[in-house]
Amino acid sequence: MELPWNKASRLRGRVEELEEQKASLEDELESVESQLEAEAERRKKLARQKQEAEEELNRLQDRLEAERPGGEPDEVSETDTASSKSMSDLGHNEAMNLLGRLDRMSGEGLVQVCAQGKVSKLEDVKGLRDELGEKYGSVSGLESVAVFHDPQLFTVALDTRPFVQPGWRRNRFDTSDIQGFVDSKKTWVLASAGDTTILEEESGRILSSERVSSRVDRDHSKGGFSQERFEEKRSNQIERHLKQVKKAVEGRQSVYLLGEERLCGELPGERLGGFDPNASPPEQLYTFRVTRL
Numbered sequence: 001m002e003l004p005w006n007k008a009s010r011l012r013g014r015v016e017e018l019e020e021q022k023a024s025l026e027d028e029l030e031s032v033e034s035q036l037e038a039e040a041e042r043r044k045k046l047a048r049q050k051q052e053a054e055e056e057l058n059r060l061q062d063r064l065e066a067e068r069p070g071g072e073p074d075e076v077s078e079t080d081t082a083s084s085k086s087m088s089d090l091g092h093n094e095a096m097n098l099l100g101r102l103d104r105m106s107g108e109g110l111v112q113v114c115a116q117g118k119v120s121k122l123e124d125v126k127g128l129r130d131e132l133g134e135k136y137g138s139v140s141g142l143e144s145v146a147v148f149h150d151p152q153l154f155t156v157a158l159d160t161r162p163f164v165q166p167g168w169r170r171n172r173f174d175t176s177d178i179q180g181f182v183d184s185k186k187t188w189v190l191a192s193a194g195d196t197t198i199l200e201e202e203s204g205r206i207l208s209s210e211r212v213s214s215r216v217d218r219d220h221s222k223g224g225f226s227q228e229r230f231e232e233k234r235s236n237q238i239e240r241h242l243k244q245v246k247k248a249v250e251g252r253q254s255v256y257l258l259g260e261e262r263l264c265g266e267l268p269g270e271r272l273g274g275f276d277p278n279a280s281p282p283e284q285l286y287t288f289r290v291t292r293l
Contacts, residue, residue, distance in 0.1 A: 095288035106172035191259030
């Protein structure tokens with residue numbers, strides 16, 4: 001027979017044990033509730049991001065339609081793709097706003113593709129084809145591009161210079177590499193025979209500009225020496241000009257070249273294509289263009 005004082009002691013121990021279990025369960029419940037609240041907030045944020053991205057794309061589409069003569073869509077042949085109707089050059093701020101809205105979106109079925117050359121040359125292209133399904137045909141031939149695919153809302157291609165990191169990912173968008181490149185401080189060399197511009201740029205802002213000019217004959221005037229002699233003279237003039245440009249670029253970091261491949265091949269830095277002499281930076285440097293596919 002259990003003595004009364006032993007029974008009371010045992011019951012007190014059991015009460016303490018139950019109180020500890022209750023406190024532990026309350027802590028666990030509080031943790032689960034916090035996780036559910038965080039998940040609900042995350043889903044709410046993602047839904048808002050998707051809506052904002054869709055609104056931004058629709059706004060750009062409306063602007064493109066308004067810019068067409070008479071506000072009417074251009075006539076296209078049956079061989080034209082649907083994407084040709086929805087292509088629009090972007091201002092620098094527009095491009096960065098779009099990238100900001102797309103960044104960190106996540107969800108089932110999302111696919112992001114980045115390519116310097118053609119998309120069809122990326123690694124694991126079979127897996128990419130399986131992920132994109134019928135949309136793969138619209139993006140396989142694109143190059144120097146970032147593609148963002150949401151099967152429920154949109155597929156959009158952002159063309160720019162070939163500085164994007166090649167590859168693809170599923171279930172989330174991440175534009176930090178693209179935005180990071182734009183935000184970094186860099187030197188642009190707009191190479192042209194006899195008239196080259198060197199720009200220091202960061203986050204779309206031009207920090208400094210230097211022009212390197214020297215005489216380079218464009219056309220062979222009638223009379224005088226032969227065409228062969230003219231070409232030799234012009235080649236020497238270009239060589240002297242490039243030496244001046246090299247000297248001006250010497251010691252600079254993160255140098256990117258725009259211009260003729262022949263000229264850029266003689267200069268230090270990475271060539272990212274040509275440039276429109278009638279455009280202005282930063283649009284002249286990045287050439288952002290968005291296409292709804």
